[in-house]
Amino acid sequence: MTRLLGWLACAVSVVLLVAAMVMGTVPAEAASTGPQVRDAWVRLPAVAGRPAAGYATIIAGTATRLTAVTSPQADIAIHAMDTHGGIMRMVPLTAVPIAAGQSFRFMPDGAHLMLSRLPAKALPDTTVPLTFIFADGSRVTVAARVRAAVDDAGRTATHGAH
Numbered sequence: 001m002t003r004l005l006g007w008l009a010c011a012v013s014v015v016l017l018v019a020a021m022v023m024g025t026v027p028a029e030a031a032s033t034g035p036q037v038r039d040a041w042v043r044l045p046a047v048a049g050r051p052a053a054g055y056a057t058i059i060a061g062t063a064t065r066l067t068a069v070t071s072p073q074a075d076i077a078i079h080a081m082d083t084h085g086g087i088m089r090m091v092p093l094t095a096v097p098i099a100a101g102q103s104f105r106f107m108p109d110g111a112h113l114m115l116s117r118l119p120a121k122a123l124p125d126t127t128v129p130l131t132f133i134f135a136d137g138s139r140v141t142v143a144a145r146v147r148a149a150v151d152d153a154g155r156t157a158t159h160g161a162h
Ligand SMILES: [Cu+2]
Pocket: 079, 090, 112, 113, 114, 162
């Protein structure tokens, strides 16, 4: 009988623990310290068939490392810009470290994502899913807005040099 009571007490405590987790007793902040991805967008190539460029801002709560970006709609490489002898060129990156509390911006004329094999249906104002994968295994998927090669300011894509 005492054995049965002991088992019941144990079962009840497990149920209470699960209930506490479901009810959100675990602080919400704990889930939000992971990296966030904001303002993701893709610029179509000026010349059809060339790679498109992707941009986004990554905000790191704790120190992290971006190790890859994937999409079911494209092959993606991470590129940095490097200047050698006055000539700018693209350098593949295998990881992008981001310190705690810092952010990292992929932006035109800077580090960017290179998207190959983007389908023809990726037209301006549609979105392309991008999944950012971090060294700890966490993944953040966002919908990146597609923009035309020539933006509103009339500037053409600088990524056509690929
Ligand atoms: Cu590139």
